[in-house]
Amino acid sequence: MSGTRITDQQVHLYMNKRKQYSQEVAAAKTGISVRTARRIERDATLPSQKPRQTWRTRADPFVDVxxxxxxxxxxxxxxxxxxxxxxxxxxxxxxxxxxxxxxxxxxxxxxxxxxxGPTQEVFFPQEHQPGVRGLSDFTDMSKLCVTIGGAPFGHRLYHFVLAFSRWEYANVVEGGESFEALAAGLQNALWQAGGCPREHRSDSLSAAFKNLTEQEDFTKRYSALLDHYGMEGTRNNRGLGHEYGAVKNMSQWFSTTPHRLSH
Known part of the structure; x- marks a missing residue:
């Protein structure tokens, strides 16, 4: 085979076969070409005794450019x-x-x-188990420039995803992030899904808090909501998009991911 070096064992096997058979037959039984067989008979040096070639066999054609x-x-x-x-x-x-x-x-x-070359971006794939994690987040949809009757329609999108199957639910939220918007969106998503995951992850909703009292009130109400559905709660300060590696925000995730209607 062109480009493949023969071994000492092949040389010994060929020479043994050559005692009984013609050059062509001995080469076929050894698994080498007749050309290689002729070279073996002309040169008594074993392959392991020959130095390997480490230099270029021809000049680099692109050296000038x-x-x-x-x-x-x-x-x-x-x-x-x-x-x-x-x-x-x-x-x-x-x-x-x-x-x-x-x-x-x-x-x-x-x-x-x-x-x-440039450093390659490294991704660490996340493995999710069925029925374990659901994720909620809000994204501002003002970039879509939606208008109603010629007037800008300011709204957000509540988005829920089951991490394993990537089953999705979304609904429009008029106004900002709030516990009411999260609770309504999550409840609707769970009813549509027909069940509850074991764990629910949301972003911090930091933009919704005016002071520490409001934050504490949200925490209590959020805990009660999760207890009602039997779910554990975690927070993700980097947003739901972080859960899926290259997707940086919810609108990108929602617009590029095929919808799956079963899990």
């Missing part, structure tokens, strides 16, 4: 495809970089990205 043209392109747009860069080189240097050099260029680009 790599640092001056290719690397600046990659630094400005690290995700450029090799074929795009090759087409640019062909336009700038007619006749110098044929399509046959594409794989060589792509290999060099992969090496550059591994050694000098």
């Amino acid at each position: 790599w640092e001056s043209e290719v690397v600046p392109l990659l630094r400005n747009a690290p995700h450029l495809m090799g074929i795009t860069i090759l087409r640019k080189l062909q336009d700038d240097h007619p006749g110098c970089y044929p399509d046959s050099m594409r794989r060589t260029l792509e290999r060099r680009i992969r090496q550059w990205r591994a050694l000098e």
Whole structure:
């Protein structure tokens, strides 16, 4: 096989077979080509006794343009495809970089990205168990510029998700974040789902509190609501979008995630 080094054992096996069979038959029984068999018979040195080649067999065809043209392109747009860069080189240097050099260029680009390219974003996937966690959050929908009768309609969206199945429920909230909005949205979501998860996670709703007394009152009422449905409560100060890694806010999550109607 081209590019695969034969072993000492193959050489010994071939030489043993060669005592009984022709060169072609002995090579077939050893699993090597006839060309390799001829080379073995011409050279008495075993493969392990030959030094490995560690240098280039040919000059780098992109040495004249790599640092001056290719690397600046990659630094400005690290995700450029090799074929795009090759087409640019062909336009700038007619006749110098044929399509046959594409794989060589792509290999060099992969090496550059591994050694000098931008740091890759790391995601740690979260594993959720069925029926364990539900999540609630609010998102401001003013960016959608919804109007009613020509007048701006200021509203938020309450959004509930079951973490395992990603079954979703949402309803419009007129006004800001409040316990009433959370309680109504959560109750409607649980009725639609037909059951309750073991744990409910919400954001801190810090924007809804004017003072410490209101915050303490919310905590008591929120605890009573969860006790009524038999759920444990946790807070997520970074918002529900954080639970899903790359999704940064609820409106993005709601607009890009397919709705699942069963869990």
